[in-house]
Amino acid sequence: MIGRIRGILVEKAPGQALVECAGLGYEIDIPYTTFFHLPETGDEVILHTHFAVREDAQSLYGFAFRLDRNLFRLLIKVNGVGPKLAVGILSGLDARQFIRCIENRDLASLVKLPGVGKKTAERLLIEMTDRIGQLEGQFVPTSPDATGLGQMAGHAAPVGPAATEEAEAALIALGYKPQEAAKAISKVAEEGMTSETLIRLSLRNMIPA
Template sequence: MIGRIRGILVEKTPGQALVECSGLGYEVDIPYTTFFHLPEVGQEVTLHTHFVVREDAQSLYGFVSRLDRNLFRLLIKVNGVGPKLAAGILSGLDAKQFIRCVEGRDITSLVKLPGVGKKTAERLLIEMADRISQLEGQFIPASAGTAGSETDAPELSFTAHNPADEAEAALIALGYKPQEAARAITKVAEEGMSSEALIRLALRNMIPA
C-alpha cells in the first residue's frame, strides 16, 4: 500500500493534485480541507495517502495530515460509506471538526454535508463513537508544504476568468445541488475574491465549525 508521497506539486485543482516523484506523476484525489493547505505549484509537497483498488478503478487519496488520512480509513469502514463519500465528508469537515460532531452528537452539521442524509448521519454517530478513540494523540502537521502553519496557509488562486463560476462548479462537483451552491457563493461573494476564498467561506457558512 502507498502510505505517503513526497514530490513536486505539478498541478492542483479542487479535488485533485498532481505530484511528480522520481519522474512519475501521481494523480491524487484530495478533500478540500487538504487543497486549502497545498503549497504553490512547483514546490515540494508531502501527502499521507490511502490506495483504493477496485475492479474498475484504482485511486490514490491524499491528505494534509496523518489524522485526516486515518479518519478516512475509519470512515470507509462504516456501512454505506465509500471512499468518495468519505472524501466528501472530509471536504466539509476536517478531522478535528468531525470528531467534535461525533462527541457532541451533532447530527445537524453532518446532514449538511453532500451525500449525507439523516440515516447516514445517525449511522456515522453510532459507528464512529467508539472508533474515534483510535485517533487520540495523533500528530497534526501544520501544512502539506515544507513550512508554514494552518493559520497562515497561503492564499491560493485559480486562473479562471470568473472566480464565482469556478467556486460554484467546485461545490457542485463536491455534491451540492446547483441551487445550494449558487446561494452559498452569492451569500459570501465580494469583489476581488479568489475562487479559493469563495469556496472556503461558502463551506464554512454551509457547515458551521
C-alpha cells in the same frame, strides 16, 4: 500500500492534485480541506496517502495531515460509506470538526454534508463514536488557521466571473445543488476574493465550524 508521497506539485484543482515523484506523475484525489493546504505548483509537497484497489479501478487518495488520512480509513469502514463519500465528508469538515460532531452527537451538521442523509448520519454517530478513540494521541489542529479554514489564499484568480464559476463548479462537484452553491457564494463574495477563498467561506457558511 502507498502511505506517503513526497514530490513536486505539478497541477492542482479542487478535488485533485498531480504530484511528480521519481519521474512518475501520481494523480491523487484530495478533499477540499487538503486542497487549501497545497503549496504553489512547482513546489515540494508531502501528502499522506491511501491506495484503494477495486475490480474496476485503482485510486490514490491524499491528505495534508496524517490524522485526516487515518480518519478517512476509519470512515470507509462504516457501512454504506465508500471512499468518494468519505472524501466528501472530509471536504466539508476537517478531522477536528468531524471528531467534535461525533463527540457532541451533532446530527444536524452531519446531515448538511452532501451525500449524507439522516440514516447515514445516524450510522456515523453510532459507528464512529467507538472508532475515533483509535485517533487518540494524534495531532488535532485547534486553531482555524491550522485547519486551513481561516487562511486567505492569495494565489488564485481574483474574484470575478471566472472565480465565481470555478467556486460554483467545485461545490457542485462536491455534491451541492447548483442553487445551493450559487446562494452560498453570493453570501460571502467580496471584491478581491480568490476562488479558493470563496469555496472555503461558502463551505464554512453551509456547515457551522
